[in-house]
Amino acid sequence: MKRSLKEIAEFLGARLVGSATVELSGMASLRSATPSDLVFVEEEKKLAEAVTSAAGAVLAGPFAADHAANKPILVVENPRLAFARAASLLVPSGAKAAGIHATAVIHPSARIAATVCVEARVVVEENAVIGERVRLGAGSVIGAGVVIGDDCGIYPNVTMYPGTKLGQRVIAHAGAVLGGDGFGYVPDPNTGRYEKFPQIGRLEIEDDVEIGANATVDRGALDATIIRRGTKLDNMVHIGHNCDIGEDVVIAAQTGVSGSCTIENRVIVGGQVGIADHVRIESGAILGAQSGIPSKKVIRGKGVVFWGTPARPIRGYLKELAVLARLAKKE
Numbered sequence: 001m002k003r004s005l006k007e008i009a010e011f012l013g014a015r016l017v018g019s020a021t022v023e024l025s026g027m028a029s030l031r032s033a034t035p036s037d038l039v040f041v042e043e044e045k046k047l048a049e050a051v052t053s054a055a056g057a058v059l060a061g062p063f064a065a066d067h068a069a070n071k072p073i074l075v076v077e078n079p080r081l082a083f084a085r086a087a088s089l090l091v092p093s094g095a096k097a098a099g100i101h102a103t104a105v106i107h108p109s110a111r112i113a114a115t116v117c118v119e120a121r122v123v124v125e126e127n128a129v130i131g132e133r134v135r136l137g138a139g140s141v142i143g144a145g146v147v148i149g150d151d152c153g154i155y156p157n158v159t160m161y162p163g164t165k166l167g168q169r170v171i172a173h174a175g176a177v178l179g180g181d182g183f184g185y186v187p188d189p190n191t192g193r194y195e196k197f198p199q200i201g202r203l204e205i206e207d208d209v210e211i212g213a214n215a216t217v218d219r220g221a222l223d224a225t226i227i228r229r230g231t232k233l234d235n236m237v238h239i240g241h242n243c244d245i246g247e248d249v250v251i252a253a254q255t256g257v258s259g260s261c262t263i264e265n266r267v268i269v270g271g272q273v274g275i276a277d278h279v280r281i282e283s284g285a286i287l288g289a290q291s292g293i294p295s296k297k298v299i300r301g302k303g304v305v306f307w308g309t310p311a312r313p314i315r316g317y318l319k320e321l322a323v324l325a326r327l328a329k330k331e
Helices: 005-012 044-051 079-090 314-330
Strands: 015-017 037-040 057-060 073-075 164-166 177-180 185-187 194-196 202-205 216-218 224-227 305-307
Touching (some): 005 057, 005 073, 057 079, 164 177, 202 216, 305 314
Parallel strands (some): 057 073, 164 202, 177 216
Antiparallel strands (some): 015 073
């Protein structure tokens, strides 16, 4: 769908320099742009390249406000953020027409809104509730009593165990497993064998959460695992049982979070981080890639980067590495 620059500028709250009648239908990099695409630049040194590119218009920061060019410019405070927001106007959502595929298996007690798209071989079990404009991708399994809010996108082969509840606009990518049993066992000192601790809790995922491909989020053992509003999990992330993940948390790929951890709001977790059980990561902390957090540790420091195993503030860690390097040279 084509959108006029006037419409895009109003949507973004941008100042438009140049023609408002130009129409765009896509987004691209400077290298691959066509006359129907929007591009963005964050640095003034890139502006000349942007205005001479094939793009139809440029998103740029305040540095472009007085720039004389024969190409329209949308001036905003944060070009990257505005570019991301413009995607809702210019990039097709991938929404599919409502309807239930002939091969889907829907329990008679399930409640499915008329606007839902149910693709091939989907299974929806008893008493599940599916909200408006939800897409259930091919091969997905929605367990008994699962609740999915409006405008969620469930990609192929996602499995949701009973006791899982999703808010609105949640995205679960292919292969994700939501609400599976936690890893909890009790050893018998007499036999050396392990007895499975009950895994009968819930998984609650709030609005605007995105779950990456092949990620796994376990239900609570007796209570709930909670993923709060706006959090984003990358591919192959594992969240253990009884965890409480705060709002706007970002967790990169291959990170493992053990049971009963609390990660507070706006924490950033790099790739391949290992977090042991009963850890608390306080608001705004940043865990560098491959960091390790021991059991029951508390990490605090808004905006502070932690690195290493056990993780500590990166400045101290780098000093330790430098000392070790000097000692190694003396031998």
